[in-house]
Every structure is written in structure tokens, then in C-alpha cells.
Amino acid sequence: MSNAPQASARAKTFRPGFMARNRQVITPLLFLTPGILFFLFYVIFPVIQSFNLSFYKWDGLGEAEYVGLKNYKKLLTDRAFEVSLWNNFKWLILYLLAIPAGLFIALFLNQTVTGIRMYKSLFFFPFVISQVVVGLVFTWFYDPTFGLLNTILEQFGLEPLNVLGDPNLATYGIILAGLWPQTAYCMILYLTGLNAVDPEQIEAARLDGAKGWRMLWHIIIPQLRPATFIAFVVTIIGALRSFDLISIMTYGGPFGSTRVLSFYMFEKALSEYGFRMGYGAAIAVVLFVIMLAFIAYFLWSMYQDEKGAR
Template identity: 70%
Template sequence: MSLASTERRSRSWWREHQQRLTPYVFLIPGLIFFLVYVIIPIFESFWLSGFKWDGLGEKTWIGMANYRELFDDEAFYTSLKNNIIWLVLYLLAVPAGLFIAIFLNQRVRGIRVYKSFFFFPFVISQVVVGLIFAWFYAPNFGLFYLLVEKLTGTGIAVLADPDLVTYGIIAAGLWPQIAYCMILYLTGLNAVDPEQVEAARLDAAKGWKMLWYVILPQLRPATFIAVVVTVIGALRSFDLVSIMTDGGPFGSSRVLSFYMYEQALSEYGYRMGYGASIAVILFLIMMVFISGFIWKMVEDERQGN
């Protein structure tokens, strides 16, 4: 008797709140995974960065010693400098993608084929891009090397030169990134209102003015995504560095994410605490951008655009 009544009561409670609760119930699996694989590891990294640990033996608490060492570590500053170069130059992919998109945004016979050619580098894996460019730069037989040799008499081995190597890798990274930005802008251009363009034409706008005042404002969502993706892509640049140079020559092409991997997980590393402290610094740098992006999205939502 009492059992039946509680059952009825609980069922009616569920029925009463069903509408409100269902979204949360659907969110739970996602939240659990986000918690386990993103949020908790972030705090674990902070915690781990206070230890000296080789991943096998005992952990020893050393407080801020990892950070003290990090701020006195030449390799860290090289990586940080390279990260900044990456960030600045990688953003060139945004305007470059825009201009290719505008160039391709026309109705010519077979335009889809041309578009797909331009999109092609984004489809191939970063590993393949890295290999192609490594061969392109390779001393003695690489196309780039031979070309420079033909023009100037002496070839340049980009990947062996500590001053050029980072630029060489960024050039490789730009190739697929430009294609990605181009696709974002091509879809954006589809959504440009032809009536506005028509109206602008009537007002005698053309060329740069047309682009700046009429087209670009309508492409703002595409620009936003292109910048976000490019900034994050620049900060996590890892695969190309790993494949093309392994951080070399003598560490001059390292970026923070690669240095972290090297210290924590590579053959000669297994300094988990030190790796974690690099991860923390990288996280804090990323946080600046991520909170900026989130702030902007929230602002936009509030204003209702």
C-alpha cells in the first residue's frame, strides 16, 4: 500500500519536472566526458607541475622549483619566441584565404573543380604536408634547395638553419590553413546579400571600398571563426614541428607544445612535472585568447547579432 503510493508520488514528481529536467539529463553524458577528459586533467596538470616525477617511481613535491627552472631555461624562451612567430605569421592565412575565396567566388565553367584543387591541401594529413615540405627543403635533392642553388649559386637548407627553420615550418603550415580559411569565406560569401551589393553599386562603390564597407562586415562571422581556428591552430602547432625537424637543429624550431611533449613523453624525457609546468604556461597563454573569444561571443549574443 505505502509502496504503491511512493511510486505514484515519484512518478508524478518526474512527470511534473520532466520538461525542465530532460535537457540536463541529455547533457549529463557530455558533461561527464568533458569533466573527465578536459576539466580534471587541467587541474591535474597544475597539481603535477609541483612534483618531480619520472612517470614510474615516487613523486617528490618540489613546489615551484619547476617554474623557477623554466623561467631560467633558454629552450623555454626559444619555444615561446617561436610560438609568437607562429601566432603572428599564421594569421596571414586569414587574409590570404579571403582573397583566394573572392577570386574563386565566380560562376565560370568548372569552378567547382578549381575550388576543390585549392581545398586539396586541407584534405591531406598534416603528416603528409610535413613530409612533402621536408623533401621540398631537403639539401642536395629538394626542389626548393635546387631552385635557390640555380638562382644564387648556393642552396639554402632551410631546415638546417637555426634562423630560418621556424619560418620554413610555418610556410608548410600556412598551406593547408589558407585552404581552410578559404572554405570558411567561400561559404560566407554565399550568404552575402546580393541586394546590398546591388545597392552599393548604385552608389558607385567598387573595388577596395566595396570590399571593406559592404562585403567584409557581412563576412564577420566567417572572419571570427577563421581567426579563432587559426590562433588555436598556431598555438597547438606540433605535428609539423615533430615531423619536419623534431624540434631541431639543436632545438631552434621548438614550440611550447613540442617542448612539453619532449620533456614529458619523448624517449629522452619523462620529466612529468616539468612537462606539466610547460603545459600550464601554454594553457594560461591559450586562456587569454579563449576568454577573449568567449567574451566576444557572449557580447554578440547579448546584443542579439
């Protein structure tokens, strides 16, 4: 109380300007501006453009013709679209196997043995190499004439398989190839997560007689929750944007049985026989809506976490 008059006296002599008074608000805004501008220009604007384009019929060269919801109506009866959508769901579900697989490899590698760093790098290797190389390696592995898979099957006296040539198997074959690097990715996430597991809690649990599965389920996994969350996010997004492997391994074939939405969109809009921009945009919008559902959930749960942390 005693120094109140002093402060008001100082306020009279020194009047901070608008910038100085709002420094707390302006500084972060200034820092964010370039990012926001780029985000608006390169993400939000194209999204709006795609929505708009999906109501037109346009070959990318001439005049665009407004067709209303016709592109979407056509999607409903398009058999190739249906196949792509189903394949996207297969990818979504099966790709999630990368999370438990990554967890178990991480648990296995989380020990101090000579040369463990090397083993870890070896397990991480598939994530480092390009998807194109992964695709090629698996294509050769599955090759019906000289592939390793059929050589092995032959050893056991089994019928040879043409995984990528069989419309019922091809998608699973590609997903398996995709799981290889994705598992490595989840593994590295869990390895870092395991470093942060509290040893005292493990000690305490051990004293209480927990071990094996109970220890894993009740003590370790709850502490790995942040890692699980990130692994879940990257796996879902990875599954929805799968494209490179399909393009390399089957190019959507045999007869369109391995297409997913992103590949179908590429085929319709940008490939050699495509250039139906409106139809491609409609497919992109559907994919966007599916992704949006997941992303909205992720953002919401991240927001909840932040609120809880505060």
C-alpha cells in the same frame, strides 16, 4: 477571466508530478549529462591533475616528490623554454596570414566559370591531406641536396639555402608549410561566408558608386564577420597546438631552434629522453594559460554576439 474557475477546477483534478512540472529544466539537463560527465572526466579532471603534477618531481615510475614552485623557477632560466615561447609567438603572428590569404583565394574562386568546383577542390586539397604528408612534402621541397627550392634558386644564380638546417630560418620554413593547409581552411570558411553575402546590398552599393577596395572593405568584409571570427579562432588554436609539422620536419632541431611549447612539453615529459613529468606539466600549464587568455576572449565575444542577437 471567465474561464479562470474552469482552469482551477482542472488543476484540482489533475496534479502534474515533479518530473512533469520541471520538464523544461530537467530535459536539457538529462541530455547534457553524458556530455558534462565526459567533459569533467576527460578535460577538467586532467587539467586539475596537470596543475597538481607541475608542483612535483616525478619520473612516471617511482614516488612523486613535492617541490613547490621549483619547476616554474627553473622555466624562468631555461633557455630552451625561452626559445619555445618565442617560437610560439612567431607562430601566432605569422599563422594569422592564413586569414587574408584565405579570403583572397575565396574571392578569386567565388565566380561561376566552367570547372570552378574542381578548382575549389584543388585549393582545398592541402587541408584534406594529413599534416604528416604536408610536412614530408615540404621537407623534400626544402631538401638542400635535391629539393625543388634549391633547384629554383640555382636557376636564378642564387646561393643554395638549407631552410630546415638553419636555426634562423627553420621556424619560418615550418610556419610556411603550416600556412598551406591553414589557408585552405580559411578559404573554405570564406567561400561559405560569401554565399551568405546579401546581393541586394552589393547592388545598392554599386548604385552608390562603390567598387574595388571600397566595396570589399565596407560592404563585403563586414558581412563576412562570422566567417572571420571562426577563421580567427581556428587559426589561433591551430598555431598554439602546432606539433605534427615540427615533429616531422625538424624534430625540434637544429639544436632546439624550432621547438614550441607543445613540442618541448612532449620532449620533457614523454619522449625517449624525457619522463620529467612535473617539468612537462609546468610547461603544459604555461601553454594552458596562454590558450585560456585567447579562449576566454573568444567565449566572451561569442556571448556578446548572442546577447546582441537576442
